[in-house]
Amino acid sequence: MDFLGKKLKESLKVGISERETLFIFAVPFLAVIGMSVVTAFAVVMASKFIIIMLTLAVVFGISSGAGAVYFADSKLKAEKDRLLEAMRTGKPEEMQTMVGREAAAAGAELKRAAEKERKSIRNDIGERMSRLNVRINEISMENETLLRKMTSSKAEVKDNTENLRKTVTIIDNINRGLSSMTADLKSISEKTNMIVGIAKSGTAVTGSEIQAMGKIKSAVEESADVIKELQNTSKETRKIVVSVAEIAKKTNLLSLNAGIEAARAGEAGKSFAVVANEIRSLAEASQQATNEIDGFVSNMEELAKRAVTVMSGQNKIEEAVNVVYTASDAFINIVNSLTGISKMLTAVYAISEEHKVDNDLLKVLSKKIESKLSELSGNIDSVFKKIKESMDVIKQISEETGEIERAL
Structure with a gap:
């Protein structure tokens, strides 16, 4: 009805109040509604009373419509007469009052519409800003979570890098130890081979002496020289045995250091620990072998001394032969022991x-x-860095949206 009243005002260009508009349109409207309701009951109930009421409603509606039309027509005629009278008598104040009333009404209506539209836009902007702030806060929280995770990942990467550097340092230390150990093993192997050669040479010499025992008188001096050579050989052998024992001690100490470095390396040093244990076992075996060789050498020296004593008298030639036999057996044992040590050292070297x-x-x-x-x-x-820059931009946007909300 408000819409129809506006259209009526615009069409007729006359001042009709809200109450008058309501009276013009409300009565026929209510009459039509009443007629519709009564008609519905008449169709359903099909009673005479309802038909009578329907007839009365129709009459009332027609009468109300006629009254409303008459009222509107009277109002229009009165406004028209006033306007014509003002024009005829030349009263611009009256005309201005009528036009001003219409302009004021139109301005008020326009102001109400603008205020309503502004309020609607403001509410819509406020709602959108609120949703935007919520989304900005969610993005900020997600970025903060991502930053925390990246900080943790960066710390883990740093720790892993440091652990790798320590591992490389340990590997360098172990490599240096292995290089030194392989050099020592190579030297031991060479000396062992030399000892084996000397021992074989000594065995060959004693064999020749045994075969020459038939020529006792002519071979006594030669036998004495051989015994002296055996003494010298035993001395050299003892020196080599001492060197082997010292190297075995160093190898054992090196294997202990390698085991310590492997324990520091943790999981990455398990293979080094196995090598260290193997080297330690071989070093202990070498130590034991050198002890046996030392015993053999001591025995050989003792036998050589006895042989020299025997060679000092021809009446003891037969005893010297037995001593030479014993020395030969000792050389054979030395050769066998040194051969075993040489094989072990070769395996450790490999x-x-x-x-x-x-x-x-x-x-x-x-x-x-x-x-x-x-x-x-x-x-x-x-x-x-990029995420921090993004968070700064998001923070700036959030502050600007907050200012917009406060401005609204």
């Missing part, structure tokens, strides 16, 4: 060289992993 190659490869791989971790750390720093 294992050390193999693990040295593995350590070199592990070092190269560790260097590559360290390089990748450094690159990853740089990428994390770059992403971290």
Whole structure:
């Protein structure tokens, strides 16, 4: 009805109040509603009373409509007469009052519409700003969570890089130890081979002396020389045995240090611990073998002394023959022991060289992993910086939206 009243005012260009508009349109409207309700009851009930009421409603509606039309027509005629009278008598104040009333009504209506539209827009903007702030807060929380995770990841990368550096340092130390050990093993092997050669040579000499025992008188001096050579050989053998024992001690100490370094390395040093234990076992075996050789050498020296004493008198030639036989057996035992030691040292040398190659490869791989971790750390720093810049922008947007909301 408000819409129809506005249209009526605009069409007729006359001042009709809200109450008058309500009277013009409400009565026929209510009459029509009443007619509709009564008609519905008449169709359903089909009673005479309802038909009578329907007839009365129709009459009332027609009468109300006629009255409303008459009222509107009277109002229009009165406004028209007033306007014509003002024009005829030349009263601009009256005309201005009528026009001003219409303009004021139109201005008030326009102001109400503008205020309503502004309020609607403000509410819509406020609602959108609220949703935007909620989303900004969610994004900020997600970025903060991501920053915390990236900080944790960066710390883990840093720890792993440091652990790799320690591992590389341990590998370098073990490689240096292995290099020193392999050099010592090589030297021991060479000296052992030399001892074996000397022992074989001594065995050959004693064999020749035994065969020459038939010529006792002519062979006494030669036998004395051989015994002296055996004494010298035993002295050299003792020196070599002392060197072997010292190297065995160093090897044992080196294996102990390698075991300590492997324990520091943790999981990455298990293979080194196995090598260290193997080296320690071989060092102990070498120590035991050198002790046996030392016993043999001492026995040989004692036998050589006895042989010299025997050679001092021809009446003891037969005893010297037995001593030479015993010395020959001692040389054979020495050769057998040194051959076993040589085989063990060769095996240890091969294992050390193999693990040295593995350590070199592990070092190269560790260097590559360290390089990748450094690159990853740089990428994390770059992403971290970008996220912080994004968070600063989001914070600035949030502040600006807050200012807009306060302005609304």
